Amino acid sequence: xxxxxxxxxxxxxxxxxxxxxxxxxxxxxxxxxxxxxxxxxxxxxxxxxxxxxxxxxxxxxxxxxxxxxxxxxxxxxxxxxxxxxxxxxxxxxxxxxxxxxxxxxxxxxxxxxxxxxxxxxxxxxxxxxxxxxxxxxxxxxxxxxxxxxxxxxxxxxxxxxxxxxxxxxxxxxxxxxxxxxxxxxxxxxxxxxxxxxxxxxxxxxxxxxxxxx
Numbered sequence: 308x309x310x311x312x313x314x315x316x317x318x319x320x321x322x323x324x325x326x327x328x329x330x331x332x333x334x335x336x337x338x339x340x341x342x343x344x345x346x347x348x349x350x351x352x353x354x355x356x357x358x359x360x361x362x363x364x365x366x367x368x369x370x371x372x373x374x375x376x377x378x379x380x381x382x383x384x385x386x387x388x389x390x391x392x393x394x395x396x397x398x399x400x401x402x403x404x405x406x407x408x409x410x411x412x413x414x415x416x417x418x419x420x421x422x423x424x425x426x427x428x429x430x431x432x433x434x435x436x437x438x439x440x441x442x443x444x445x446x447x448x449x450x451x452x453x454x455x456x457x458x459x460x461x462x463x464x465x466x467x468x469x470x471x472x473x474x475x476x477x478x479x480x481x482x483x484x485x486x487x488x489x490x491x492x493x494x495x496x497x498x499x500x501x502x503x504x505x506x507x508x509x510x511x512x513x514x515x516x517x518x519x520x
Contacts, residue, residue, distance in 0.1 A: 308333060308387040308518065309379075309409055311394070313485060314416035316474045317423040318500050319507060323416060324389050326508050327515065333387040338371060341378040352377065368399055376406045387411075395482050400489075412518040413489040414511065418500035420475050428468040431460040494518070 308331055314320045324335040345353030346360070352373045356366045371393070379388055390410075394400040403410075418426075431440040431451070435458030440447050447453060451460045464470060489495040496514040501507045 308515070309390075309411045310388065310515075311390045311410055311413040311489075312416075313413060313482070314500070315418060315420070315423055315478045317427040317471065318416040318418045319504070320391060320416060322504055323414075323507060323511050324391055327389055327511065330512065331387060331515075333389060334383055335389040335391055336378065336384070337391050338375070338393045341374050342366065342371070344378065345374045350374075350377065368402055372399070372402045372406055375403070376408055379408055394485065397484055397488050400485055410489075410494060412515065413485070413495050414514065415486055415495065415497045416500045416507065416511075417497050420472075422500075423475060424468055424471050427466045427471045428462070430462065430466045432463060434458050434461050 310327065310333075312320050312324055312327075312335075327333070328335045342353075342356055342360075346357045347353070352370055356370050356374060359366045359370070375390075375393060378384065379390075394403055425443070426441075429442045429444070431442060431447070432438070433440075433453035433456065436453060436456045438453050438455050439445070440453075440460060447460065452458075453460060465474075486495055486497070496518070498507065498510040498514050501510070
């Protein structure tokens with residue numbers, strides 16, 4: 308199964324990606340992983356990407372998509388793959404199609420913006436040991452103090468409500484139109500992200516089973 312995983316920041320893509328990877332025995336691959344692998348291996352496209360990265364510039368879509376195509380056609384992805392974080396826009400999806408990368412299903416995990424802001428802005432991280440908490444779901448015994456080591460907790464810049472709202476606006480404007488793009492191809496499956504991880508997983512597995520060969 309060749310799968311693209313979609314969802315707003317904080318929708319739970321990483322968790323569900325791991326569940327899908329385990330069930331179907333296919334790798335979950337991110338654009339960053341593929342870029343780093345190409346640079347490390349010193350491929351022609353990897354070297355081209357490195358020249359942009361070294362100069363502090365964004366790697367052009369054409370180079371990124373070329374690296375993705377090489378990676379997805381390698382033995383690592385012989386049984387399929389989960390593509391997380393790409394494409395992020397319709398032009399990227401069109402370029403992926405033009406390169407002949409076959410996608411069987413695009414899975415979108417749907418969570419309301421209000422829930423995502425609540426999930427992400429409630430996260431707290433220990434400044435010393437890195438332990439993770441949530442003020443509503445996994446609160447520390449003492450407010451803003453780590454249960455494990457007693458150090459203070461902090462909120463990451465990415466989890467500040469204002470930042471989360473900006474990221475969501477960006478997702479709705481640039482990435483969400485991909486749902487219509489892939490729905491027109493008949494390969495879009497939408498699953499509601501539930502409070503309990505196992506409930507979301509059950510919905511994901513049910514949706515994907517309809518696309519199994």
